[in-house]
Amino acid sequence: MTHLTKGANVPVPTAPLRIAVGRQQAPGVPAVEASAVLLDATGAVRGDADIVFHGQPAHPSGAARHVGTGEGAGQLAEWLELDLPRIEPAVQRILIAGSCDDGVFGQVPGLYAQVTSTDGTILTHYDITDASSETAFVLGEFYRRNGAWKFRAVGQGYDSGLAGLATDFGVVVAEAPPVAAPQPATPAVVTPPMEGPAALLGVSKSGAATGGGPVPPMPMPMPVPVSATAPAPAPAGAIPLLPGPGVPVPGAVPVQQPSPFAVPPAALATPAATPSWGAGLFHFEPLVFSGKGEKTVTVDLPFPQDSAPVILEARVTQYHFLSVQIVGRSTDVFCTDLPDYYGRALLTPPRKGGPLKLKVRQSGTWQLTLLPLTAARPIGPGTIEGSGREVFVHTGTAADLKVRAKDPHSGWFQLNQYQGDTPDDLRRPAEQLVHAWNGRRVKENVRIPDGPLFLAIDKGRHHWELTLDPLPLA
Incomplete structure (x- = not known):
């Protein structure tokens, strides 16, 4: 992994990559919205589609995506994906930007950009340490050089928010008209709404204002709920591999119970994108069960009939061997040693669907986490x-x-x-x-x-x- 300073660059593989715009998680910290801005050889966007963010989560080429928010290990991150081999030849640079609606970046602790491969390997990491009154920020950029791609730590802020950033890259921002004196009521003229990022910015490439008031902020996504759970702390001085969108850090346990479980590196890989048939899978928030010795737990989920498998993650502390069986079945989900006190297995729900019970046998303390298949x-x-x-x-x-x-x-x-x-x-x-x-x-x-x-x-x-x-x- 390469730690970058402002202005430095590093080669990156021409391969699918994931980028986290992350910060420390703390009460009252302003929300940060991440976006990817695709630029041509002139340094300008070619149209609204070249701005990818949560409100427009996919570029028409499919090569740039906003894939959601993840939290854990004291961090909160918005995730972007770039499939560099599929980036159109006309695109020469891709900015990784952030905006801050309800505060300034100087109030955002631990702001950074982190680039990882799809297998979870951290390729490069850039800490932003000089933010102050900015409300929009270009954290870094990917750019072509001699047929390959590099990533540069930029660290350029804008006090004028998204409107100021947009102006620099080819979006013409019109001044908001002054507030006129009250006039007699006249029939309302309804103008069809604009679509895409320019509408959310309150601007268009032609320079026409999209409304009579000040530039509205981009809406922020709701945080991914991680009810009553807290992640295991990262080792002192370590740069955590941030959790991916929609899946809390594996190994989360109830807040009132300090976790005795170490998090192996394999558990920290970013979660998979939903495959093409992913909408047909059974989606739910992760469920955590813990205990000591032999116990039966009820998984109170309404599994659909003929449901696809889900993932059962197991952690133990003192003894490697674990047995987990669906009550009423002769086959086991786990009946084996867990070499690193950790393992993940496919659990196939009963064909009839509905809740199920798990019989757990283990001599020490154990923890089970039920995850959707998209957490593979x-x-x-x-x-x-x-x-x-x-x-x-x-x-x-x-x-x-x-x-x-x-x-x-x-x-x-x-x-x-x-x-x-x-x-x-x-x-x-x-x-x-x-x-x-x-x-x-x-x-x-x-x-x-x-x-x-x-x-x-x-x-x-x-x-x-x-x-x-x-x-x-x-």
């Missing part, structure tokens, strides 16, 4: 590693996957692929990619098709390493 760990080009059971999502093109795993106890290792057109298709594996019985070491190369698809290490206490190499496009 993203897997993209490059290498990721971890231990034990895990659930991944692949949304890219067909690729070769190198699987390397080792276990001194010569146990099972099984990697399955889940794919289909409906949530019901995901209830069973579409293909068994790797199966090793009594395998001390696993060395296999497999091919996976175009996403979206899920991969799950359904058996194994191995330490594993997965390397994804996308196939060349035809």
